[in-house]
Amino acid sequence: MNAQIEQDLEAQDSISNIENNNIFQVKFFKALSERGIENYEKAGEILESLKKEHSEKAVIYFQLGLNYFDLEQNNLALEHLEIADQLKPNDFDIREALFKVYEQQKNYIKAIELASDLALKKPEYYEILANLYLITEQYPKAIDALTKAEQKQGFDVHKDQLREVIYEAYNKPKKAISYYQKRVELEPYNPLNAIRLTRFLIQSEQYRKALETSKSLIDNHPHFTRAYVLKTQIHLKLDEVQQAFDALEVVVSDRFLEENYKVKAIEYVKSYVENHPEYQEAFVQVLNVASKTAENSASFLDLGLFYFENDKPRALENFKKALAQNPQDFQILRYISILELQLNKPEAAIETVDQALEIFPTQAVFMLIKGQALVEQTQYNAAESVLLEAESYIFEENNLMLQLYESLQRAYKGLNEEEKSNTYQAKAKQLKDKLK
Template sequence: MKKVRYISFLIFFLASFISFAQEEINQNEVNRDDLGDVSDQFQEHFFEALAQEAIENPEKAISALEKCLKLDKSSFAALFLMGKNHAKLEADTKAESYLMKALEQAEADQEKYVHQVLYQLFTQNKAFEKAIEQALILSENNSNYQQELINLYHITKQYDKALNQLQQFDQRYGYSDSRDQQRFVIYRSQNDEKAAISYFQNRLKKNSKDKNAYRFLNRIYLNRNEFENVIDLSQKAQQKLPEFVDVLPSLSLAYIKTEQKDLAKKYAQKTLNNPMIAEKEKVEVINAYRIYAEQNAEIKQDLISLLDQAITSEKNTSSQKELGNFYKEKDQEKALGHYREALRNKPNDFKLYKEILNLELYLGKFEDALNTSEQALSVYPSQAIFYYTQAAALFELNQTQKSIDQLEMSLSLLIDNTQLKLKIYELYLKIYQREENAEKMKLYQEKIKRLKE
């Protein structure tokens, strides 16, 4: 679909170009036959470039576009497509040069497309200051780039700008879990927990039922070993929000750390018995209680009781996963069995899917890998890794074209993952070695070499 939309977009600009050229011919009363051949030649070369790009032959697309530019060196469409294809070949300097030339020729409604490609080019090359320039332009009409600006300011350690951008976002759209999480991470990057405490305390003054404010304040207080503050804040949260279970793990940890035996056991039980609390937090409470029990022999029986409850409430998911990790290097078949059992109890676990697929491919269980990939994609439809595992299984099952289709999907969804990109290129190389396609083999050998440098 992306390719179809992209080609449609370029065809639109080609049509605009041809229309404009025809008007010029009429205005200057030039012999239509004389210039008609030029226009036809341009169109022929340009559509050849589109066709070559669609089948991932950027070199041939560039060759056709060079012929276009000999006919019209100021063609926006040709310059733009030249930039795109050089970017595919990772000829970044040339890509930037052509895109900048395209920007000079662009109409007002065309500029955003060039800025988008430049933004992608700069972020991929980690030229973050240049990417910020493009994101600032694009963010004027697209809120997605406002979020990208926050990310870029964070990466480049421009924390105040990132926080300011977050504030603008919150004022316009209201608070969100993801932005609160990012704000929290930025404060930690600054080593400025006091500023974070002040911010979330002010949130609570404005709204005493602000759940995220309670969540993040508790995390900060726990990190600072301010356990009395955790207890006080959590008790206030329970008064204002009686059904708010997120404070239970924090209370458990605070009572454990302050060695309030009865309350520690009470709130640990509440945490472990509540199906709304994430397994990760339950494991954290169990680990803290285990350390507490090692230091206090008289409560070891309480620990055994709590662990029994954890196994029952979680259907032994944690134990199954731990057994899988244990056997992964020793007995892959056993490891696979334990991972699969854990996945039955927790069917949305991203890491479990990855572990299972790695083992299925390693053990040559390609039909199983195909089915597991399909199952994973039903839960995580935008994860590039699962399109890759599906492509790998299809390749081994001699379904080459389907394998290529899934690799294209994987590559289109890939974001800043060099290791996975290398695996994708290596699988492309295997496919074209099987097909004895020397041209494509050379292309991907060069891509692999550049990626490893």
């Protein structure tokens, strides 16, 4: 259900001077009462009967528009609100309701036109207008509207986030840099301004200036560890690898920094090391240091991923440490169960999968792993049951479905059901050819 367009009784009085007609008043306020308890259909029926007798009253069309909007009948809502607007031009409440219908219908030209007028009376519409300009890719107008919102209402987190999104979409980092340089001067106490300035300096490949900004940020806000995330990236851009590792160590060792920032810094370095394998050992050492001090699973998870292809026992060891710190993580449970199966530990894999299925009961990937482990244990009947259950949750022709067909083929072969085994073997071959 769409959000209701709420109006109090004062708003209704402002739209139309209701005549002192007892019958009209009784019916009209009955309609308002029905609307008040969200009985929009009943309210609409009463108002439709009043419309026949009082076709000149804007308030009836207005209320009908509101009810049809809440019933998600937007065409009827628009029809009645436009009539109300004609009968009582420039009424704020009617035009605000019209705006919401246009916005819902994605008629952005009309929505922008109305929002521009509504903003003159209600400044919060400047921010709404900025978002509409962003949607329609009118970036200079979006920035202008947001600037007006800031002038009228001041800065806040939501406006700052919207502005950053606009600048990102606009893809003109120089304009963003100019703005955030002024914000840093205006609000030196707010480290997020310097963070955003640094990001756009990196985007425009002004790495030395970005480094200077990040260093200044750290000097002014020494406990704001997020600055080191960008510092890691900048040093790598400048091929200053040791400084990047030093910054990474600060990031991953901070017990209070959110995990997503740590993962981001790790990804920067991992990407660099993939192209410069001579730094792999140094990278692992930093992660090992972090894993001993951090209270989150980021370092262990990344060590697990790092060893996944080349040292599966060490990968499994690190994934288990990550799981101990984050026992309901889908990806960690998946990696552990896969590795246990690959390391010929089917009983352990089944135990891990059963733990996962208690949290994610409809995840076919865990059912598939359990079925494969049961096949390895020659428990073919149990494997058939769990694999057929997994089949009911796989809807796309992908690698997961291919593995399922191959596993069912093995299960039925173990059960000496050659016909079914051949059927799934054929399905697997057909799907494999399709996925090539």
